[in-house]
Amino acid sequence: MEYIIKNGNVFDPANNINGEKIDICISNGKIVEAVKDSAKVIDASNKIVMPGGVDLHTHIAGGKVNLGRLLRPEDSKDFYESKVGNKRSGSGFSVPSTFMTGYQYARMGYTTAMEAAMPPIMAKHTHEEFLDTPLLDKGAYDLLGNNWFVMEYLKEGNLDECAAFVAWLIRVTKGYAIKIVNPGGTEAWGWGGNVQGINDPVPYFDITGAEIIKGLGKVNEMIGLPHSIHLHCNDLGQPGNYETTLKSFDLLKNIEANPKYGERDTSLHATHVQFHSYGGTSWRDFESEAPAIADYVNKNDHIVIDVGQVTLDETTTMTADGPMEYDLHKLTGFKWANVDIELETGSGVVPFIYSPKSPVSGVQWAIGMELFLLTNDVNKVVLTTDHPNAGPFIRYPTVIAWLLSNKYRTDLIENSLHPWVQKKTSVATIDREYSLYEIAQTTRSAAAKVLGLSETKGHLGVGADADIAIYSFDPETQDPSTEYHAIEEAFARAKYVFKDGEIIVKDGEVVKPEGYGRTFWIDSQYDSELENKVVEDVKIKFKKYYSINFDSYRVHDEYIRKSSPIKLS
Amino acid sequence: MELVKDVPCPFCGTLCDDIIVKVEDNEIIGTINACRIGHSKFMDHKSATRYTKPLIRKNGSLVEVDMDEAIDKTAEILANSKRPLLFGWSSTECEAMGIGVNLAEELKGVIDNTATVCHGPSLLAVQDTGYPVSTLGEVKNRADVVIYWGCNPFHAHPRHIGRHVFSRGFFRNRGRSDRTVIVVDPRKSDTAKLADIHLQVDSGRDYELLDALRSVMNGHEIPYETVAGIPRDTIYQAVDILGKAQFGILFFGMGITMTAGKNRNIDAGICTIQELNQFAKYTLIPMRGHYNVNGFNQVCTWQTGYPFCVDFATGYPRYNPGESGSNDLLQNKEADSMMVVGSDPGAHFPQKALERMAEIPVIAIEPHRTPTTELADIIIPPAFVGVETEGTAYRMDSIPIRMKKLVETDLLSDKEIMEKILERTKEFIASK
């Protein structure tokens, strides 16, 4: 089927298109130069046209996500969808079930979402849930920052072996990127401990967070992965942690980006930086250090961040940062789930309530906003809520509206949030408002580029996948700065969403629920001879220390329905 | 003869994946590494009590029919029911389960699994209290204190102890002698005989013992000579050991989930483990019985948001254990048809539930003659997962394992059968 989208106000930052009326032609799932006269016309006059949204950090599939669902029936009780035709039912506010996850993203015009934490030994679980997650293109990051093999190679300075191992592991688990979570800290949590900062040696392994981050940063570029290392820094959520954050950022400063696929030019993606921008020494004198973090990002070109914006909801926190979740359980008294995973990682799940009236939650909200608004170049700051950690992804339209409207923010600060927001942060003094062009950057083009997917994602140029969102908001006659509820509603329920050239959403409803997107994964080998040697070594240790057989480790082809391997040569 | 290596065993929740199976002329003639029960499960695939053709009860006796007729009749019964119950799902693979959930949704019926009669209370306790767990490799590599509460792995999970507890691990390179084993069981079970400490708790008084342990852990003294049949000093001694551990693990089974207190016992058990984390690292693992009973809870949770007892009557998933559980529905005479997949409620359900099963149409997707098939009106024999067909299973610690196909069969897999039933059911519903 061919389509032509006419008269829309197109926002396509990757191609420098800022609200111009350009016709978009679609044929065979791709954006093309021209279509035949028989192409179906979609009238987008008085509407916004953008590439499909790209979420580069979300938790939607896998063991810990499912543990979040299992742990919290109360999250599902009043938030559900019914079966309609082929559209499956589902439930869950902060942790929706799989089918519902696909539908909800699609309704907002999001067409790509990356699962940010996959324990390699549990990779099949993540991929099994992907099989039941419709409509989206997706991929998953392998957790490697506490992996015993990685720590040993890096400790010995065997970077080549480490690269061979990592490339092999990502390939056999059908992963997409290197994820580092609280490097060294989660291993320490195996004994109930943690590490403080980046220079605290890991028990037994005697390596520091700094060495792990830097080592994997190098390994990433030796392999030439499309995405940079994806770092969740040490000390998450602790007052005063911004110093650790800045030190961690600086470790990658002199590492050259070397992707063998894509256009990434940065060596570090730092995730949910909101949780890592805290000053003070305790919750009593806790304050924002977001300006210092944004200043660093403004002055350095090796880094992209995503925010992890707090949305002021009751939600479910879930992370591979096991010790952090235990601390949260101790702090709140809320129920606590935890999974320690042999030789690799751990994770924790704890419900959390970000109450607007709570001083800490308010300041966290403000820090996120500061990071967005104080970062000059929006190509460096990607919109996330670290779903569901700082809030569920269904709140993205609200976050977008906050960014577009100073008035919306001011109303919230004046009328709903705790006075600490004005005392401990600068948010009330910032009147910057994002343009729709910048919204398209933070939710589309910036994310696609740092993922290495900008050839086909995050833009509307010829050759791109025809993933397109059309929103009912007229930028020529409506002003998002004042009509923020209208823009929020428009982004919550897209008028049309195209996925690979097919209409999957119309008038905010899913019309093609059986649609199924690709799974991106990295098919690479660092050095085949070295890999053989490394794998032989891995097999020996596997027998001794893993509880499954080596043969059970890999992810079989059956677990991928629409495979999209990226081969690195 | 061919030796197939690295085969997962489709029997118990230990899900050993290191079995070597001897195959000759499309038949399994032996195994290496499997325990006695695992071995017989592999050998069973050609047993005399195995069904090879679909059967329908006509005028009281079972007659062979072709697959289309069996599927057709199944779909008709389900589609014409007001409250169909799809039950079982502990001994099949995850894809079949996923289609089962889809079928339940299509029927506006109820789907439930065998957890309802084993670890269901654990699931409820998890939802109340939390779930601090670890994988079995963590136990092998780190654990210096191992507690078995209300379970007897020596018989129920025969290779569990050898593989994960008595074996050497990275930080426990002497294996057994690096670990203190505590068994809590009213009986002198064979597992208890291997223990360093056996707390022979009075039957049904686990909650009291947990309470006493927690009191002592939190600095209180016990004013009684004995609690739940255990002398005070023994409790002090146990707490002393627990407190001095580096990494402790609690394995628990039906001896505590299904005795007096049920989910309240597990609540207390989980709280104990959470509180022990003040002193050392502590986690727990439920000793799940069948090899993929956990898999159903996983699939059902990711598709619906809930692990079992899921009711689609309103068109969306609702969860109301105590009302939407299979035993509730049967005993209240609500369920008016029942499909059983990969389990044997006929052998495990209470009499009142069985009486209802005898009254309503029962469809069994089941390879063997069992007490359930005795009650069934339709029997559809599937291929054996892990022997004749592939699929995914989740071990007791939630590590997914790929089950293997070792021999050829003409029989359809559970997944294929479910697909056919789903398709046919949709047609019936559409034509109504």
Ligand code: SF4
């Ligand atoms: S312990 Fe369980 S899984 Fe292992 S061989 Fe025996 S029956 Fe099979």
Ligand SMILES: [Zn+2]
């Ligand atoms: Zn995250």
